Amino acid sequence: MAPAWAEKADMSLKAEIARRFGTPALVVDLGVVESNIARVQAQLDQAGVANRPHIKTHKSPELAMLQRAAGAKGITCQKLGEAEVFADAGFDDILISYNVFGEEKEARMAALLRRNPVALTVAADNPVTIAGLDRAGRMAGRPVGVVIECDTGRKRAGVETPQEAIQLAVEAASRPGLAFRGLMLYPPEDGWERSQRFLDETLAGLRAHGLSAEIISTGGSPNLPQAGKLKGQTEHRAGTYIFNDRMQVKAGVASMEDCALRVYATVVSRGGAERGIIDAGSKTLTTDTGGLEGHGTILEHPEAKIARFAEEHGFLDLSACNDRPVVGDIVRIIPNHVCVVVNMVDRLIAVRGDEIIGEIAVAARGRLT
């Protein structure tokens, strides 16, 4: 028996999408997008924390404009190339949550600051990045904002002790091309107490040096329920919440109804009775499992497992399905990790309920540098 969220198989929309765009196609429901944006904005407003959505999920200025209109304070990018696209689209407060440096990037950053009044802040967790950002700021004739990236347990990027954070902050504050702006954290979901201790010790050290942190930024859609929990937190960076995916459902921060993006695919071959093949493989859905079983949920056949991929083949294990798809069927898939799936395409198809609205350019896709 298919669960309730799997029932809404709108045959006319599926046929229309296939007829106009072919498959595979990435289809976003703007109603669900707007509801996700409004819900998270209200949650952060309630917590007294500014919303700085991460655009890595959609890479689309059009969608970021919806986030801004709903109350987002600024945006987060992961790449300088993304920041260039969004600054040129009129976003004036951008945090690049990544160590960005190197001669080519420093020159581009300076050029961006010269042509655009954007308030640009960049993360740094080491002296090489600090030196590079300083060069960029001096080239631009306008300081680059810096937040010190702190690792409070995720073992990702970031300095691992308050002492290092303080030392880098002092160094940033002393550089003519930089403006020290604060601290950036990405707490593990179970790491907020440790993050508080790290933060308190760092802030005390900064005060001893006459420095204060105007930004204390946390991140992650799965961390949204904990927004406001960290004393001192000024803003939160979440990306995936705009679309959601199986990972967010697994993390308990979204329901299947909150998943705004569906990959439409065609069953192109059947092989044996317990197998099926869809035209969405690793070059559409990606091999990023997000730690989940199977590579997505097929709404029409939730018991089917997207078991493995070739580049353009998705191999279905239908052994648990009573109702099995046939060649020619169009199916809709909620992907495991929506951010990497959107990154495969140049456009999304926007719908509102059963109506096709148009296309949305994934304008910053492919901006690797």
Place this chain on the structure above:
Amino acid sequence: MAPAWAEKADMSLKAEIARRFGTPALVVDLGVVESNIARVQAQLDQAGVANRPHIKTHKSPELAMLQRAAGAKGITCQKLGEAEVFADAGFDDILISYNVFGEEKEARMAALLRRNPVALTVAADNPVTIAGLDRAGRMAGRPVGVVIECDTGRKRAGVETPQEAIQLAVEAASRPGLAFRGLMLYPPEDGWERSQRFLDETLAGLRAHGLSAEIISTGGSPNLPQAGKLKGQTEHRAGTYIFNDRMQVKAGVASMEDCALRVYATVVSRGGAERGIIDAGSKTLTTDTGGLEGHGTILEHPEAKIARFAEEHGFLDLSACNDRPVVGDIVRIIPNHVCVVVNMVDRLIAVRGDEIIGEIAVAARGRLT
């Protein structure tokens, strides 16, 4: 001690690539490309088998032109959108090795055939595809060539018995919009004897119906050493051989010196003593492991393991390294599966030895449909 192939760390090229293009960057050595093309062409010439390279690896007409100049008979595509790009770039003999159908694709296929004299052949393993291709051919006023896809053990796509192959061939031959052209196989590396039995039985059945197969096409770079082994084989489709990667080295069909593509990345953060972070994550190297340990070989630090990814972070496990990279180092990576990595970018940087030649457009990237 780094092996010989890891020694050639050309500092000036690395610095020049980083300075001009930034990282991450995908850099292809045209000398290695030409050597791979020549070697495989000679191997297939020797075996008396035509070369129909699969362009899914490079998606670049410029590179396919090198394959054609060396003697390739035609090309293979996986998507209609790829075939459109290559037909419009002057390739006149194209096999789409995929079940392509659906109203939108049939109309595009007909339009392609009307505007372009390309000899187009498409794989089919079921009656729905046959019917769709027939509609396209009738719309075009020119028949679509059809090869019946046969599964001889890989459990991918393809009919699973000679009887089904014969039946579909007879059906294709009876359709006014189609021209039956032969059979397409993708034998498992250990499945050539079974493939021969399947083929012999199918050909006998076709003869009984007055049909003959002008194309008997096999596939796969790891199958190249077996080219000519299948009696009746007329052509081979290999893609990865043009660049090679860790998977091909593992399969024993290429050496590290034959790997033409390297991902240049910068060490952007260090974390603890045994960790490091490069600016190539799952949105550059992809999570496709190809069944291998780690996500690539770092030429400068072959003992380092690219252990896991965030979208823009590659996390290095440096515990086995005596010589550890520092922040700012540029490293070169041989990816596990080069086809999916090329698919992430819009351009490749072409070098010849130490010299930067220019850029190559990955023109058919993003042609998902």
